[in-house]
Amino acid sequence: MQILFDSRWIAPHGIGRVAREYRDRLVRDFDVIELRDGPKPSHPADWWFLGRAFRRSRADLLFTPGYNGTPLAGRRQIFIIHDLIHFGRAEPNGWRKRLYYNSIIRLAAMRGDVITVSQASADELVRRWPETYGRISVVPNGISEPFKSFCPAPDATRYGIALFGNGRWHKNLDRMLEAIALRQEHGRPPMDIRVTVIGPAEPAQSLAAAAGVRNLALAGTVSDENMVALLARSAGLLFCSHVEGFGLPVLEAIACGCPVIASDIPVMHEVGEAGCVFVDPNSARAIADGIDRATGLTIDDEPRRRLVARHDWDASYEKVAARIRELARSLPPR
Numbered sequence: 475m476q477i478l479f480d481s482r483w484i485a486p487h488g489i490g491r492v493a494r495e496y497r498d499r500l501v502r503d504f505d506v507i508e509l510r511d512g513p514k515p516s517h518p519a520d521w522w523f524l525g526r527a528f529r530r531s532r533a534d535l536l537f538t539p540g541y542n543g544t545p546l547a548g549r550r551q552i553f554i555i556h557d558l559i560h561f562g563r564a565e566p567n568g569w570r571k572r573l574y575y576n577s578i579i580r581l582a583a584m585r586g587d588v589i590t591v592s593q594a595s596a597d598e599l600v601r602r603w604p605e606t607y608g609r610i611s612v613v614p615n616g617i618s619e620p621f622k623s624f625c626p627a628p629d630a631t632r633y634g635i636a637l638f639g640n641g642r643w644h645k646n647l648d649r650m651l652e653a654i655a656l657r658q659e660h661g662r663p664p665m666d667i668r669v670t671v672i673g674p675a676e677p678a679q680s681l682a683a684a685a686g687v688r689n690l691a692l693a694g695t696v697s698d699e700n701m702v703a704l705l706a707r708s709a710g711l712l713f714c715s716h717v718e719g720f721g722l723p724v725l726e727a728i729a730c731g732c733p734v735i736a737s738d739i740p741v742m743h744e745v746g747e748a749g750c751v752f753v754d755p756n757s758a759r760a761i762a763d764g765i766d767r768a769t770g771l772t773i774d775d776e777p778r779r780r781l782v783a784r785h786d787w788d789a790s791y792e793k794v795a796a797r798i799r800e801l802a803r804s805l806p807p808r
Protein backbone atom coordinates (compact mmCIF):
# COMPACT_ATOMS: atom_id res chain seq x y z
CA MET A 475 0.00 0.00 0.00
CA GLN A 476 1.57 3.25 -1.18
CA ILE A 477 0.08 6.46 0.21
CA LEU A 478 0.45 10.01 -1.05
CA PHE A 479 0.33 12.13 2.11
CA ASP A 480 -0.34 15.88 1.88
CA SER A 481 2.45 17.22 4.13
CA ARG A 482 1.68 20.80 3.13
CA TRP A 483 -0.62 20.88 6.15
CA ILE A 484 2.22 20.43 8.65
CA ALA A 485 2.54 23.81 10.41
CA PRO A 486 2.22 25.36 13.90
CA HIS A 487 -1.58 25.25 14.11
CA GLY A 488 -4.30 22.74 15.00
CA ILE A 489 -4.54 20.89 11.69
CA GLY A 490 -0.75 21.07 11.43
CA ARG A 491 -0.40 19.18 14.69
CA VAL A 492 -2.80 16.47 13.53
CA ALA A 493 -0.91 16.22 10.24
CA ARG A 494 2.43 15.81 12.00
CA GLU A 495 1.16 13.19 14.46
CA TYR A 496 -0.36 11.05 11.71
CA ARG A 497 2.53 11.49 9.24
CA ASP A 498 5.11 10.39 11.81
CA ARG A 499 3.17 7.18 12.43
CA LEU A 500 2.13 6.43 8.84
CA VAL A 501 5.76 6.30 7.67
CA ARG A 502 6.37 3.41 10.09
CA ASP A 503 3.59 1.22 8.67
CA PHE A 504 3.15 2.19 5.02
CA ASP A 505 5.09 3.26 1.96
CA VAL A 506 4.50 7.01 2.15
CA ILE A 507 5.18 9.62 -0.51
CA GLU A 508 5.02 13.12 0.93
CA LEU A 509 3.54 15.99 -1.05
CA ARG A 510 5.42 19.06 0.21
CA ASP A 511 5.26 21.57 -2.63
CA GLY A 512 2.44 23.33 -4.42
CA PRO A 513 -0.18 25.95 -3.63
CA LYS A 514 -1.67 26.37 -0.19
CA PRO A 515 -4.26 23.66 0.48
CA SER A 516 -6.82 26.45 0.96
CA HIS A 517 -6.39 27.65 -2.63
CA PRO A 518 -9.71 27.30 -4.51
CA ALA A 519 -8.01 25.40 -7.34
CA ASP A 520 -6.12 23.05 -5.02
CA TRP A 521 -8.54 20.20 -5.76
CA TRP A 522 -7.23 20.18 -9.36
CA PHE A 523 -3.57 20.36 -8.31
CA LEU A 524 -4.05 17.61 -5.72
CA GLY A 525 -5.87 15.32 -8.14
CA ARG A 526 -3.14 15.74 -10.74
CA ALA A 527 -0.39 15.16 -8.15
CA PHE A 528 -2.14 11.96 -7.03
CA ARG A 529 -2.41 10.61 -10.59
CA ARG A 530 1.24 11.36 -11.29
CA SER A 531 2.41 9.74 -8.06
CA ARG A 532 0.78 6.40 -8.99
CA ALA A 533 0.12 5.89 -5.27
CA ASP A 534 -2.69 3.59 -4.19
CA LEU A 535 -4.33 6.05 -1.83
CA LEU A 536 -4.43 9.79 -1.18
CA PHE A 537 -4.45 10.86 2.47
CA THR A 538 -4.88 14.51 3.29
CA PRO A 539 -5.10 15.53 6.96
CA GLY A 540 -7.13 18.62 6.05
CA TYR A 541 -10.44 19.30 4.36
CA ASN A 542 -9.01 19.54 0.81
CA GLY A 543 -10.39 16.36 -0.69
CA THR A 544 -10.59 16.15 -4.47
CA PRO A 545 -13.26 14.50 -6.62
CA LEU A 546 -10.47 13.49 -9.01
CA ALA A 547 -9.20 10.85 -6.56
CA GLY A 548 -12.57 9.08 -6.47
CA ARG A 549 -12.71 6.28 -3.89
CA ARG A 550 -8.94 6.29 -3.44
CA GLN A 551 -8.77 8.99 -0.79
CA ILE A 552 -9.27 9.72 2.88
CA PHE A 553 -9.47 13.29 4.11
CA ILE A 554 -10.34 14.99 7.39
CA ILE A 555 -13.05 17.61 7.84
CA HIS A 556 -12.16 19.10 11.22
CA ASP A 557 -15.00 21.59 11.60
CA LEU A 558 -17.89 23.28 9.83
CA ILE A 559 -17.18 26.92 10.63
CA HIS A 560 -17.88 28.07 7.07
CA PHE A 561 -21.52 27.09 7.42
CA GLY A 562 -21.92 29.41 10.39
CA ARG A 563 -22.01 33.18 10.60
CA ALA A 564 -20.96 35.21 7.60
CA GLU A 565 -17.25 36.05 7.40
CA PRO A 566 -15.15 37.78 4.72
CA ASN A 567 -15.70 35.82 1.49
CA GLY A 568 -17.72 33.31 3.51
CA TRP A 569 -20.08 32.67 0.60
CA ARG A 570 -17.13 31.53 -1.53
CA LYS A 571 -16.02 29.08 1.13
CA ARG A 572 -19.53 27.71 1.53
CA LEU A 573 -19.80 27.32 -2.24
CA TYR A 574 -16.47 25.45 -2.28
CA TYR A 575 -17.58 23.12 0.51
CA ASN A 576 -21.02 22.49 -1.01
CA SER A 577 -19.58 21.66 -4.43
CA ILE A 578 -15.99 20.39 -4.50
CA ILE A 579 -15.74 19.02 -0.96
CA ARG A 580 -19.24 17.57 -0.98
CA LEU A 581 -18.52 15.71 -4.24
CA ALA A 582 -15.22 14.42 -2.86
CA ALA A 583 -17.02 13.23 0.29
CA MET A 584 -19.60 11.38 -1.80
CA ARG A 585 -16.83 9.48 -3.59
CA GLY A 586 -14.10 9.08 -0.98
CA ASP A 587 -13.88 8.47 2.75
CA VAL A 588 -14.22 11.24 5.31
CA ILE A 589 -12.84 11.34 8.84
CA THR A 590 -14.06 13.91 11.32
CA VAL A 591 -12.96 14.53 14.88
CA SER A 592 -16.17 14.46 16.93
CA GLN A 593 -19.62 12.94 16.85
CA ALA A 594 -21.07 16.44 16.90
CA SER A 595 -19.27 17.25 13.63
CA ALA A 596 -20.28 13.91 12.09
CA ASP A 597 -23.94 14.52 12.94
CA GLU A 598 -23.81 17.99 11.41
CA LEU A 599 -22.12 16.71 8.23
CA VAL A 600 -24.77 14.04 7.71
CA ARG A 601 -27.52 16.58 8.38
CA ARG A 602 -26.13 18.87 5.69
CA TRP A 603 -24.98 16.16 3.28
CA PRO A 604 -27.29 13.13 3.78
CA GLU A 605 -25.56 11.23 0.99
CA THR A 606 -22.43 10.93 3.18
CA TYR A 607 -24.25 8.71 5.71
CA GLY A 608 -22.08 5.66 6.34
CA ARG A 609 -19.00 7.26 4.76
CA ILE A 610 -17.90 9.28 7.80
CA SER A 611 -15.67 7.89 10.57
CA VAL A 612 -15.21 9.67 13.90
CA VAL A 613 -11.59 9.69 15.07
CA PRO A 614 -10.98 12.04 18.03
CA ASN A 615 -7.72 13.95 18.38
CA GLY A 616 -5.11 12.89 20.90
CA ILE A 617 -3.18 14.72 23.58
CA SER A 618 0.55 15.24 23.03
CA GLU A 619 3.02 13.75 25.48
CA PRO A 620 3.85 16.86 27.56
CA PHE A 621 0.17 17.13 28.52
CA LYS A 622 -0.34 13.40 29.05
CA SER A 623 2.65 13.02 31.36
CA PHE A 624 1.89 16.08 33.50
CA CYS A 625 0.61 15.39 37.00
CA PRO A 626 -0.97 18.49 38.61
CA ALA A 627 -0.11 19.16 42.24
CA PRO A 628 -3.31 19.20 44.34
CA ASP A 629 -2.14 22.19 46.38
CA ALA A 630 -0.88 24.25 43.42
CA THR A 631 -1.64 27.97 43.56
CA ARG A 632 -3.59 29.05 40.47
CA TYR A 633 -4.17 32.61 39.40
CA GLY A 634 -5.32 34.33 36.23
CA ILE A 635 -7.16 33.46 33.03
CA ALA A 636 -5.65 32.24 29.76
CA LEU A 637 -7.24 32.44 26.32
CA PHE A 638 -6.24 32.26 22.68
CA GLY A 639 -5.87 35.42 20.59
CA ASN A 640 -7.33 34.04 17.37
CA GLY A 641 -9.47 36.84 15.92
CA ARG A 642 -11.63 34.77 13.55
CA TRP A 643 -15.35 35.26 14.08
CA HIS A 644 -16.07 31.81 15.51
CA LYS A 645 -13.43 32.11 18.23
CA ASN A 646 -15.49 34.85 19.92
CA LEU A 647 -12.44 36.77 21.14
CA ASP A 648 -14.21 40.13 21.49
CA ARG A 649 -17.01 38.72 23.69
CA MET A 650 -14.55 36.86 25.92
CA LEU A 651 -12.49 40.03 26.47
CA GLU A 652 -15.68 41.96 27.27
CA ALA A 653 -16.49 39.30 29.86
CA ILE A 654 -13.03 39.58 31.43
CA ALA A 655 -13.45 43.36 31.70
CA LEU A 656 -16.80 42.81 33.43
CA ARG A 657 -15.19 40.37 35.85
CA GLN A 658 -12.38 42.77 36.61
CA GLU A 659 -14.79 45.65 37.21
CA HIS A 660 -17.75 44.00 38.90
CA GLY A 661 -16.52 40.66 40.26
CA ARG A 662 -16.70 39.84 43.93
CA PRO A 663 -14.29 41.10 44.93
CA PRO A 664 -13.27 43.28 41.96
CA MET A 665 -9.75 42.39 40.93
CA ASP A 666 -7.28 42.82 38.11
CA ILE A 667 -7.09 39.13 37.27
CA ARG A 668 -4.08 38.37 35.14
CA VAL A 669 -5.08 37.78 31.51
CA THR A 670 -2.66 35.83 29.31
CA VAL A 671 -3.34 35.83 25.58
CA ILE A 672 -1.76 32.97 23.64
CA GLY A 673 -0.96 33.64 19.99
CA PRO A 674 -0.75 36.83 17.93
CA ALA A 675 -0.85 40.21 19.66
CA GLU A 676 -3.47 41.55 17.27
CA PRO A 677 -6.39 41.85 17.28
CA ALA A 678 -6.30 40.78 20.94
CA GLN A 679 -4.41 43.85 22.18
CA SER A 680 -6.73 46.32 20.41
CA LEU A 681 -9.90 44.46 21.46
CA ALA A 682 -8.68 44.27 25.06
CA ALA A 683 -7.97 48.01 25.14
CA ALA A 684 -11.41 48.76 23.68
CA ALA A 685 -13.10 46.54 26.27
CA GLY A 686 -11.08 48.00 29.15
CA VAL A 687 -9.21 44.82 30.07
CA ARG A 688 -6.37 45.38 32.54
CA ASN A 689 -3.31 43.33 33.49
CA LEU A 690 -2.89 41.89 29.99
CA ALA A 691 0.08 39.69 29.06
CA LEU A 692 0.81 38.68 25.47
CA ALA A 693 2.46 35.27 25.38
CA GLY A 694 2.88 34.94 21.60
CA THR A 695 3.64 31.50 20.21
CA VAL A 696 3.89 28.96 23.02
CA SER A 697 5.56 25.54 22.89
CA ASP A 698 3.79 22.50 24.33
CA GLU A 699 6.11 22.54 27.34
CA ASN A 700 5.45 26.22 28.05
CA MET A 701 1.73 25.70 27.48
CA VAL A 702 1.74 23.01 30.17
CA ALA A 703 3.46 25.42 32.56
CA LEU A 704 0.96 28.19 31.77
CA LEU A 705 -2.10 25.96 32.23
CA ALA A 706 -0.64 24.47 35.41
CA ARG A 707 -0.63 27.89 37.08
CA SER A 708 -3.83 29.34 35.54
CA ALA A 709 -7.15 29.44 37.38
CA GLY A 710 -9.02 28.88 34.13
CA LEU A 711 -8.87 28.61 30.34
CA LEU A 712 -11.46 30.69 28.53
CA PHE A 713 -12.63 28.82 25.42
CA CYS A 714 -16.03 30.14 24.33
CA SER A 715 -16.10 29.57 20.57
CA HIS A 716 -19.35 29.67 18.63
CA VAL A 717 -18.29 26.61 16.59
CA GLU A 718 -15.54 24.02 17.03
CA GLY A 719 -14.77 20.69 15.43
CA PHE A 720 -13.13 19.24 18.52
CA GLY A 721 -11.61 21.74 20.95
CA LEU A 722 -8.22 20.19 21.70
CA PRO A 723 -7.19 23.03 24.10
CA VAL A 724 -10.10 21.99 26.36
CA LEU A 725 -8.55 18.54 26.77
CA GLU A 726 -5.06 19.96 27.22
CA ALA A 727 -6.23 22.28 29.98
CA ILE A 728 -8.10 19.51 31.81
CA ALA A 729 -5.01 17.30 31.55
CA CYS A 730 -3.13 20.04 33.41
CA GLY A 731 -5.84 20.35 36.06
CA CYS A 732 -6.93 23.75 34.72
CA PRO A 733 -10.71 24.37 34.73
CA VAL A 734 -12.26 25.49 31.43
CA ILE A 735 -14.97 28.07 30.84
CA ALA A 736 -16.45 26.56 27.67
CA SER A 737 -19.30 27.24 25.28
CA ASP A 738 -22.53 25.41 25.95
CA ILE A 739 -22.49 23.62 22.58
CA PRO A 740 -22.62 19.84 21.87
CA VAL A 741 -18.96 19.33 20.98
CA MET A 742 -17.76 20.95 24.22
CA HIS A 743 -19.92 18.58 26.26
CA GLU A 744 -18.56 15.69 24.21
CA VAL A 745 -14.92 16.62 24.79
CA GLY A 746 -14.98 18.28 28.21
CA GLU A 747 -17.03 15.94 30.36
CA ALA A 748 -14.96 16.85 33.45
CA GLY A 749 -13.55 20.16 34.60
CA CYS A 750 -15.74 22.48 32.50
CA VAL A 751 -18.13 25.29 33.36
CA PHE A 752 -20.49 25.68 30.40
CA VAL A 753 -21.76 29.15 29.43
CA ASP A 754 -23.72 30.92 26.72
CA PRO A 755 -21.02 32.19 24.31
CA ASN A 756 -23.27 35.02 23.15
CA SER A 757 -23.46 36.65 26.59
CA ALA A 758 -20.52 38.51 28.11
CA ARG A 759 -22.33 38.47 31.47
CA ALA A 760 -22.78 34.68 31.32
CA ILE A 761 -19.08 34.24 30.49
CA ALA A 762 -18.08 36.54 33.36
CA ASP A 763 -20.26 34.51 35.74
CA GLY A 764 -18.58 31.38 34.39
CA ILE A 765 -15.18 32.80 35.27
CA ASP A 766 -16.44 33.31 38.83
CA ARG A 767 -17.74 29.73 39.01
CA ALA A 768 -14.52 28.27 37.58
CA THR A 769 -12.27 30.13 40.02
CA GLY A 770 -11.25 27.69 42.69
CA LEU A 771 -12.82 24.69 40.90
CA THR A 772 -10.85 21.49 41.48
CA ILE A 773 -10.80 18.77 38.84
CA ASP A 774 -10.99 15.34 40.44
CA ASP A 775 -7.99 13.22 39.53
CA GLU A 776 -9.83 10.06 38.48
CA PRO A 777 -12.08 11.68 35.82
CA ARG A 778 -9.08 13.66 34.61
CA ARG A 779 -7.02 10.49 34.20
CA ARG A 780 -9.84 8.71 32.34
CA LEU A 781 -10.24 11.61 29.95
CA VAL A 782 -6.51 11.77 29.24
CA ALA A 783 -6.27 7.99 28.75
CA ARG A 784 -9.06 8.01 26.15
CA HIS A 785 -7.39 10.64 23.99
CA ASP A 786 -4.09 9.18 22.90
CA TRP A 787 -2.44 9.88 19.54
CA ASP A 788 -1.39 6.25 19.12
CA ALA A 789 -4.99 5.10 19.65
CA SER A 790 -6.23 7.81 17.30
CA TYR A 791 -3.76 6.74 14.63
CA GLU A 792 -4.71 3.08 14.95
CA LYS A 793 -8.27 3.95 14.00
CA VAL A 794 -6.99 5.80 10.94
CA ALA A 795 -4.66 2.94 9.97
CA ALA A 796 -7.50 0.42 10.34
CA ARG A 797 -9.66 2.53 8.01
CA ILE A 798 -6.81 2.72 5.46
CA ARG A 799 -6.40 -1.06 5.49
CA GLU A 800 -10.14 -1.62 5.21
CA LEU A 801 -10.36 0.74 2.26
CA ALA A 802 -7.32 -0.88 0.61
CA ARG A 803 -9.00 -4.30 0.66
CA SER A 804 -11.98 -2.92 -1.24
CA LEU A 805 -9.99 -1.21 -3.99
CA PRO A 806 -9.01 -2.87 -7.27
CA PRO A 807 -5.27 -2.94 -8.15
CA ARG A 808 -3.88 0.17 -9.85
